[in-house]
Amino acid sequence: MTRMKRPGPLLTLLAGLLLGVFLLSLNATTGTRNASSAQEEPPATAVSPGATAGPTESAPASPAAPSTASASPSRSAAADADYAGRTDDDSSAVAVSLRDDRAIAYFCDGRDKESWLKGDVEDDGTMKLTGKNGAELDGTLQDGRRIRGTVDLGGHRYGFTADKAVKPSGLYRATATVRGAKIDGGWIVLPGGRQVGVLDRDGRPSTAPRIDPETGAVTVDGRTITAKPVTP
Amino acid sequence: MTVDPNAATQGFPSPGPVHRRSHPARYLVPALVAAAVAVGLGAYGKAHDPAGTAFNIAGFSSTGAVKSWLATTAFFFALVQVVSAFMVYGRLPGPRWAPALHRWSGRIAFLVAVPVAVHCLYALGYQTYESRVLWHSLLGCFFFGAFSAKMLLLRSERLPGWLLPIIGGLVFAVLTAIWLTSALWFFRTFGVTT
Known part of the structure; x- marks a missing residue:
């Protein structure tokens, strides 16, 4: 068949190039903020292995988010913060991160029990957050200084009190793939520096190694990954 | 086509004896562009610090979906x-x-693939930590090179009939492999979710 010198193919390539550049610039300007509609992997900042493998490289990703985001104009701006504390039976830790009337919470016992929960904060400061397998957190924000409530998980009800946490206390999460295993770790850094964390390897939970609360760096199976502060 | 297919956009010599010699630039330029695209994408994916995250579309559970x-x-x-x-070549009856x-x-297939590639390169980068990922990275870069080559070759006249x-078959085969190592893997791992 005879072929004309047609501009169509060139235009196709050009359109693809423009689309790619447009999306890339969109990402470069907004990409650091996690999309709010992500539900399955909420504020988890996926840390890809390889390019961020070196400990020196992961160090600069310092957890600066919690304090910077508090300049929100929302009426509950004062409440926008991280709250961290322990359950009444002292078995587990609970952390809640509030931003703009939305909340994400993490419950973990530091061994094998954990749950990520999320939901909205009502005008009166109450919240009902839900997680997988029917997990539920009912809490009330008191004077913008602490959250008091209960967590229902695995047939148990845990009462908890979480006080307003100041950096580096708060809630951290890291996801990555290390040696073929999907890693998903959550850490609660309590006021005073104590840490409670659970690390999932391909869905199998275990006690998490300590993170450096200043940089979020943590070594998992020989590889350094970075845990990032969690926001809803 | 919304554009005049006969519009001359480049000063190629008109069909004639010149073309019977099969000017090497006809193959060299697409080949070089293809190599540049593939290597360029791979180099960007390797050098760029993966952001780990990027835009998401409302209604989907994750960027992976x-x-x-x-x-x-x-x-x-x-x-x-x-x-x-096959229809164009008369091997199948077609309209x-x-x-x-x-x-x-x-065009649609290409333009739909571009956002996926942008996300891969921006958020994940060129990775080699397991064979599935290695092949996906490699073939992903190769695909856009091969596609560029095909688009440029389309502009040439009197190509050998088999080229x-x-x-085209190569581009299709590579896209299939890319799909198998990503989307099919995703659906098998996380379920067919939106």
Whole structure:
């Protein structure tokens, strides 16, 4: 068949190039903020292995988010913060991160029990957050200084009190793939520096190694990954 | 086509004795562009610090789901490409608009694949930590190079009859492998979710 010198193919390539550049610039300007509609992997900042493998490289990703985001104009701006504390039976830790009337919470016992929960904060400061397998957190924000409530998980009800946490206390999460295993770790850094964390390897939970609360760096199976502060 | 297919956009010599010598630039330029695109994408993916995250589309549970469905869309149109190509070459009975179908399904497949590639390169980068990921990275870069080559070759006249089917088949095969190592893997691992 005879072929004309047609501009169509060139235009196709050009359109693809423009689309790619447009999306890339969109990402470069907004990409650091996690999309709010992500539900399955909420504020988890996926840390890809390889390019961020070196400990020196992961160090600069310092957890600066919690304090910077508090300049929100929302009426509950004062409440926008991280709250961290322990359950009444002292078995587990609970952390809640509030931003703009939305909340994400993490419950973990530091061994094998954990749950990520999320939901909205009502005008009166109450919240009902839900997680997988029917997990539920009912809490009330008191004077913008602490959250008091209960967590229902695995047939148990845990009462908890979480006080307003100041950096580096708060809630951290890291996801990555290390040696073929999907890693998903959550850490609660309590006021005073104590840490409670659970690390999932391909869905199998275990006690998490300590993170450096200043940089979020943590070594998992020989590889350094970075845990990032969690926001809803 | 919305543009005049006869519009001259480059000063190629008109068909004649010159073309019988098969000017090397006709093959060299597409080959070089293809290599540049493939190597350039790979180098960017390797050098750029993966952001780990990027835009998401409302209604989808994760960017992985968005990408998997976009990739599946691209793969569907790639299947249309194969069928319509057989029609264009008269190997299958087809309507008169088979060439238009071929062109437009190809464009859609390509344009749908671009956001997926952008996300891969921006958020994940060129990775080699397991064979599935290695092949996906490698073939992903190769695909856009091969596609560029095919687009540029389309502008040449009197190509050897076997060349376009070979390149087109190659592009399709590579896209299939890319889809198998990403979207199919995603659906098998996380379930067919949106």
